Amino acid sequence: DAGxxxxxxxxxxxxxxxxxxxxxxxxxxxxxxxxxxxxxxxLELLIYFNNNVPIDDSGMPEDRFSAKMPNASFSTLxxxxxxxxxxxxxxxxxxxxxxxxxxxxxxxxxxxxxxT
Amino acid sequence: KNEVEQSPQNLTAxxxxxxxxxxxxxxxxxxxHWLQQHPGGGIVSLFMLSSGKKKHGRLIATINIQExxxxxxxxxxxxxxxxxxxxxxxxNFGNEKLTFGTGTRLTIIP
Numbered sequence: 001d002a003g004x005x006x007x008x009x010x011x012x013x014x015x016x017x018x019x020x021x022x023x024x025x026x027x028x029x030x031x032x033x034x035x036x037x038x039x040x041x042x043l044e045l046l047i048y049f050n051n052n053v054p055i056d057d058s059g060m061p062e063d064r065f066s067a068k069m070p071n072a073s074f075s076t077l078x079x080x081x082x083x084x085x086x087x088x089x090x091x092x093x094x095x096x097x098x099x100x101x102x103x104x105x106x107x108x109x110x111x112x113x114x115x116t
Numbered sequence: 117k118n119e120v121e122q123s124p125q126n127l128t129a130x131x132x133x134x135x136x137x138x139x140x141x142x143x144x145x146x147x148x149h150w151l152q153q154h155p156g157g158g159i160v161s162l163f164m165l166s167s168g169k170k171k172h173g174r175l176i177a178t179i180n181i182q183e184x185x186x187x188x189x190x191x192x193x194x195x196x197x198x199x200x201x202x203x204x205x206x207x208n209f210g211n212e213k214l215t216f217g218t219g220t221r222l223t224i225i226p
Contacts, residue, residue, distance in 0.1 A: 031212055043202065043216040056213050089157060095212070104149065105214070107159040 004108035006092050012114045018080040021111045024073055025094030033105060034067055034077050035091040043091075049075065050097070082115045089113070119143060122203050122217035130225055135190040137220045139203030142184065149214065150177050150188050151202040159202075162188070195224045 005024040013019055025032045034046040047057040052069045060067070064083070069075040079086055089112050093105040121140045129135055139148070150162040163170050163177040165186070170177050174193075179186040190197055203217040 033212075033214075042218050043204075045213055045215075048212060050212070091159060093159075104161040104164045106161065107151075110157055110159075112157075 004092055004094055004106055006090075006108035006111050008111060009109060010112045010114075012116065013082055014116055015083055016081045017115075018078065019082045019086075019113060019115075021077040021090050021092075021113070023075045023077070023092030023108060025075070025092070026106055027073065028096070029094035029106070030097035031095045031103075031105075032069060032075050033091075033093040033095075034075070035093065036088045037091060037110075038088045046077070046090075079113075082113075084115045087113055087115050118218070119207070119215050120203055120205055120217040122201075122220050124220060125218065126221045126223075128223045128225065129193055131194060133193050133224075135193050135197070135222065135224075137188045137201050137203075137222070139186045139188070139217055140184060141205050143207055145181075145184075145205040145207055147206045148179055148186050149204045150186075151204060153200040153202060153219070155199065162201075190222075193224045195226050198223050 004026055007022045030051055033048040035043050036046055037043045044059055046059045047067045048055055049069045065079055067077045089110045091110045092108040095103045095105045119142050123138045147164055147166045149164045152160045152162050165177055165179050174191045176189040188201055200219045200221050202219045204214040207215055
């Protein structure tokens with residue numbers, strides 16, 4: 001398996017522009033997670049999905065952020081409009097349905113976003 | 117106060133030394149993860165444990181549920197072990213949300 005795939009790997013955009021980050025989870029995984037990592041705050045969960053349904057979006061910073069999972073093999077994280085404070089590395093991860101027990105998560109390589 | 121605390125924040129050691137990184141948490145958890153983030157940025161899951169001890173190669177992870185504490189040990193450390201090690205916990209049973217520690221930056225000098 002190719003692992004979790006994210007695109008683009010790097011994104012540089014100007015303030016006010018729309019940014020779309022993409023993620024393809026490992027085939028057969030039921031959970032998909034979006035994380036953000038910054039120097040100041042470390043790793044933070046933004047949102048996670050189970051079987052394409054958003055379960056917990058309490059980490060989404062504000063209405064400028066939205067995430068979708070239209071099918072089991074694709075998810076997007078959109079920022080509109082982007083701001084310089086959104087600059088961070090955004091990770092996508094996936095895991096199996098734990099069936100009552102937690103499973104390890106597999107991380108994608110991340111997208112480094114720079115908003116100028 | 118963070119719910120997950122790691123120590124030390126930074127650790128520099130000579131090649132071959134035995135390394136210990138600690139993680140303490142303040143609430144009940146269902147499971148704890150140790151993650152490794154390479155200098156290039158990629159994150160790899162090393163261990164997930166809810167009790168006892170796990171070993172993989174030169175890496176050993178232990179957890180004491182009563183004391184709310186976990187340790188990650190590296191035996192015969194090597195420069196390629198240089199990375200940031202992150203502790204993360206599932207705060208509620210059946211909740212897949214992870215809460216992260218701030219990480220420990222480990223540097224192994226040849």
